[in-house]
Amino acid sequence: MVRYHLFTKMVLLIVIMLIPVVLLYSYSNKMTTNVVVSELNRSSSNQLAFFQSQVNTSIEELSSWPITLIHDPDIEGFEQQDLESEYLNLDLINHVKRIQNKLSIQESSSNWRSSLSLYSASMKRMITENDARTYDKKELENANLPGWQVQKVTTGNEERYLFSWYTSSPYSARDVVENARSIIKLEFDSTNIQDMLDKFKSNGRRDPFYYIPGTGTIYNRTADIDRSTELLKQLDFTEIKDVDYRTIELGEEVYSVHTVISPATGWYLIDYIPLTDVLAPIKNSNRLFYGAVACLLFMSFLAAYLLYVQVQIPVRDLMHGFQRLKIGDYSVRLKPKGRNEFSFLSERFNSMVIQIQELFEHVYLEQIQVREARLKQLQSQINPHFFYNCFSYITSMAKLGKTDAVVAMSHNLSRYYRYTTRQEKDLVPLKEEIAFVISYLKIQKMRMSRLDYVMEIPEEMMELLVPPLVLQPLIENAVIHGIERSADASFIRVSGFEDEGRLCLEVEDDGLGMNEEAMRLLQNQLTRPMDEHSGCGLWNVNQRVQLRYGERSYLTFGKSPMGGLKATIYIDNIKKG
Known part of the structure; x- marks a missing residue:
């Protein structure tokens, strides 16, 4: 099972707590955005439809003028006049004046700039507000077409559109130009629509304009024509409803494009709003x-x-x-x-x-000290076997009259027991330990004449302080287990040297030695608590040097070049006496 530490748990908890907040905010933000966009589109469509209705009202008002005028008594009376000569008489001139006055009054009734023209077939005259002239039938070539007629006019760099509406009398005439007695023509240009677009734009709209496929576009006077053209390229007017809006992307900008068709003229009123700006807050x-x-x-x-x-x-x-x-x-x-x-x-x-x-x-040291005291107590007691051998040798020599041998044995034996029973010092000079070892070797040599030994310890090491009885157990082990057990063994070498700042004392013999497994077991016994199977002397030496001098001080075993066993003591941080 995966275990997470506190930092991971806290981070996961914080993330889990924030996830619902972010999700709820994202959902709420999405809903808010949709509501804003929906309300914006609805408001824009309503405003656009209202503006379109204003334009349609103005156009329908204009288109009603010819119908009203065609029934005017003066105009109807003018239709019944016959021109007897090329020039008008006084009555006809006054009649024309009355008609011109009525045309002028009708044109002035609207804010739109427009013009009314009366074409009289019987009088061969076209009467306007300021003129009464003859006309060419080619001027009436669009009179047969129903609805508003649009003509594109270019003046310099300016383009505009003329809107024309024709009303004839009688209405039943199939060929208006040939059969109608009177034709009234209403005409206005796209500047009127531009004026309204400019006013509509000043109320906060983006860029309203009119467009009809196949005819052209009526822009407001400050329109961004390039952008409007790009938007028109992406609009499919075959799918657009009478009141509709589309979302169009131009590069990184998103636009909401609104369209409203004019039932009077068939032109589409188009306006667009950049959603990027609207949704910026x-x-x-x-x-x-x-x-x-x-x-x-x-x-x-x-x-x-x-x-x-x-x-x-x-x-x-x-x-x-x-x-x-x-x-x-x-x-x-x-x-x-x-x-x-x-x-x-x-x-x-x-x-x-x-x-x-x-x-x-402290407890462990006390245990070692107890064991060391026990060792000293044992060493201070007379080893029965060693004591028997020594006195047996003295008795034999006395019987043989060899007083020198008796004196030598007695002298070495007294020195041996005097050193082992001295307990007042924790450290002794190395030379005293060597002298004690030599006394022990001399005693053993008197018993075994074949025993020989050599001391290879530099003179400058003799003043170094070492624990007492630290070398004798190694010598005793070499004599008992190395020399006595082999009739061919006879030599012990004791050497001293320095290794990485430590004092090294080696004891070697040419006895039977030990195999690798036996040495490994002996080495392991030195690190375990002492039991009845452990050698008290060797275990005590190893524990004493380790406790007193640290981990770099210990007793180790190896094979001697002489064929027997080599025991080495390493003592760190040694001091001089």
Whole structure:
């Protein structure tokens, strides 16, 4: 099972808590955006439809003029006049004046700039507000077409459109130009529509314009023609309803394009709104929210990390320290960080471990001292076998009258027991230990004449202080287990040298020696608690040097070049007496 530490858990908890907030905000923001866009489109469509209705009202008002005028008594009376000569008489001139006056009054009744023309077939005259002239029938070539007629007119760099409406009398005439008695023509140009577009744009619209496929476009006077042209390229007017809107993308900009068709003229009123600009406050609000979430997430991560560093790591280190302490590793120490409660705990833990270690070392040292006291007690007692052999040798020599041998044995034996029973010093010069070893070897040599030995210890090492009886157990082990057990063995070499700042004392013999497995078992016995199967002297030597001089001081075994066993003592931090 995967285990997560505190930092990971806190980060996951913060992320899980923020996910519903972000999702709810995103959903709410999406709904709000949709509502804003929907209301914006509805409002724009309503405004556009209202403006279109105003334009249609003006156009329908204009288109009603010819119908009203065609029934005017003066115009009807003018239809019944016959022109007898090329020139008009006074009555006809007055009649024309009355008609011109009525045309002028009708034109002045609207804010739109328009013109009315009366074509009289019987009088062969076209009467306008300011003129009464003859006309050519070609001027009436569009009179047969129903509805508004649009003609594109170019003046210099300016393009405009003329809108014309024809009404004839009688209405039943099939060929208006040939059969109608009177024709009234209403005409206005697109500048009137431009005026209204300019006014409509000044009320906050983007760029309203009129368009009819196959004819052209009427722009407001400050229109962005290039952008409007690009938008028109993406509109399919075969699918557009009478009132409709489309969302169109131009590059990185998104536009909401609204269209309303004019039933009077068939032109589409088109306006567009950049949704990017409209939704910019919402996007800014989104950026602020997500930025705040990011900052909150970052601050939460930082707080979680600080909590992890200030709490989790010290607790984890403390747990590891207790685990190592549990398995007996008393060298463990915690490194205090900062000045807080956990640094105080670390310091107290280190103090506790130091005290426990000192207590264990003290108890262990006391155990060693007890064993050492027991060893000294044993050594201070007369070894029955060794004592019997020595006195047996003295008795034999006395019977043979060899007083020199008796004196020598007595002298060496007294020196041997005097050294082993001296307990007042913890350290002695190495030369005293060597002198004691030589006395022991002389005693053994008197018993075994074949025994020989050599001391290869530099003179400058003789003043170094060593624990008493640290070398004799190795010599005794070489004599008993190396020389006595082999009839061919006879030589012991004791040497001293320096190795990496440590004193090294080696004892070698040419006895039977030991195989690798036996040496490994003997080496392992030195590191385990002493039992009845362990050699008291060798185990005691190894424990004494390790406790007194540290881990770099110990007793080790190996094969001697002479064929027997080699025992080596390493003593670190040695001092002179």
